[in-house]
Amino acid sequence: MPAGKFTQDELDQIYAFAVDLGRKAGDLLMERVEQRIDGSDAPQTFEEKENAVDIVTQTDEDVEVFIRDAIHTKYPTHKFLGEESYAKGESREYLLDAQPTWCIDPLDGTVNYTHLFPMYCVSIGFVVDNLPVIGVIYAPFQNQLFSACNGRGAWLNEKRRLPLIRNPIPPMPANAPSQCIFSCEWGKDRRDIPDGNMHRKIESFVNMAAEIGGREGKGGMVHGIRSLGSATLDLAYTAMGSFDIWWEGGCWEWDVAAGIAILLEAGGLITSANPPDDFDTASIPDVKLGSRLYLAIRPAGPSATESGRESQERTVREVWRRVRQLSYSRPGA
């Protein structure tokens, strides 16, 4: 069976429900945006969570309630894990287990949303045995809906199959990370601590960016560095083939559950952001959903000398060679 106890037919029905739910939740986001634009709603306010850049709006909470209620009505036996209800709890434990669970971010890219920068979205993941098997990501201002169901391919707006270029799917560049777009985020941990997460991230970014031969041999001369402010959309664009590499520490399972389902179904690879000591030879571990440490590589086809998977694994090692270990943890993961 494709995913634990579910038949493909059952999964297909859940998938159709998730796509419909994603569109409705995105439309709700857009309604609020229209009210702000036409002046019928009060100016956007937000509350700070961990610090001044970790924020939540009433919209996050309202959309989460909308999604949760719809799921509880349709699938009363399924578990629900949403960013805002989780954040209100006292624990930071990883709560997913073998049960079928909806893992939801009602509004990813909340900072973008408050500023009306279009890179915000709804993220709906359905997880079975800790593996995301259905994902729906909808960015309503851009009318971009990314979706996938185990066994059914990954799609943009239900009509363009992902990755976009697939006749044939290009291998990773022979000299990766050169010729790659590297997607990464500055994140919310801005503490100016020597060797803290912010400085380790920056050191890693600079290694990826610098000319070949620079940075004591670590210069990666990537084609470009992109930061959108939405981990969810970073993953969606990696599944689409637009970003070659996404490297991130600090986000949470609801930021990535839907994106992982879409990336894997499109043929991408996702593993840990943190390089093992023997990064050149270590086996490439499967991602841990709650690890807060992610490295994704876009779908890749074969070349004359390598399988697609081989070119992805080679790229993982070339990233690991250039990045620092990040320090994010949580109980239970």
Add this chain to the structure above:
Amino acid sequence: MPAGKFTQDELDQIYAFAVDLGRKAGDLLMERVEQRIDGSDAPQTFEEKENAVDIVTQTDEDVEVFIRDAIHTKYPTHKFLGEESYAKGESREYLLDAQPTWCIDPLDGTVNYTHLFPMYCVSIGFVVDNLPVIGVIYAPFQNQLFSACNGRGAWLNEKRRLPLIRNPIPPMPANAPSQCIFSCEWGKDRRDIPDGNMHRKIESFVNMAAEIGGREGKGGMVHGIRSLGSATLDLAYTAMGSFDIWWEGGCWEWDVAAGIAILLEAGGLITSANPPDDFDTASIPDVKLGSRLYLAIRPAGPSATESGRESQERTVREVWRRVRQLSYSRPGA
């Protein structure tokens, strides 16, 4: 008269032509994209210009020829300055003068385009007496067309007036750059030279990002740092009000001519990226189109204690306090 020797009526006609031209050029970009997606076109190739991340495709050149021919036919007396024809010349001189000139980037965000990341666009600026008075920016994959004509307002898709939030237009935050989205690009100069442009940029980015009190008092704790890989779209989103601050060195007049027209018409401010020694008290100079050094602030309305312009100028000084001078120059600018 609104712009040199042109009446408003003449400008309106040129504007209508420019919008139509922008759409047609964008459609041409999308045709090529569709051919790559359906496999009827060969895989994307590109040539390197100054280095491995400064690239040009046949599409850049074809779209520039299309735009240039259309302008020559319609306005044979106007000057034309396009990125690709300029880049083929031997000089790096600034070529704009008092004559009415079309300043064009046929494809901004070429790296994004080759990877099919949607943040690429056509940029068409019309410049009179060195001042951009008409701007059209069209990102066809997202169907986002930004446009403005001196005296006619700035618009998204010819129906949403910019900035998006205007009932009322919010002032800049009292504690800017905190609560601001800071837009910036890593750029093409990746030389790992101590105190070179790349390292000066990074030092500036980190100052803007770090917690308040960090970085020896320079920490700006911005809401977010965004890098799209398109200076043109950075400016468009600043005009839209989505980005609060855009700071950039190294791009060229064809990257910014259309965006400056749109930003100014929306009520934004644009000046030099490089802080003067007396940044706290210096007058804020008008941007020089060919300076390759740009600092843009989004449209801002009044607060109880400041005019919109005052809050923009305060923000300029707070950015200048935190950024390094960059070293880009050119003859004739």
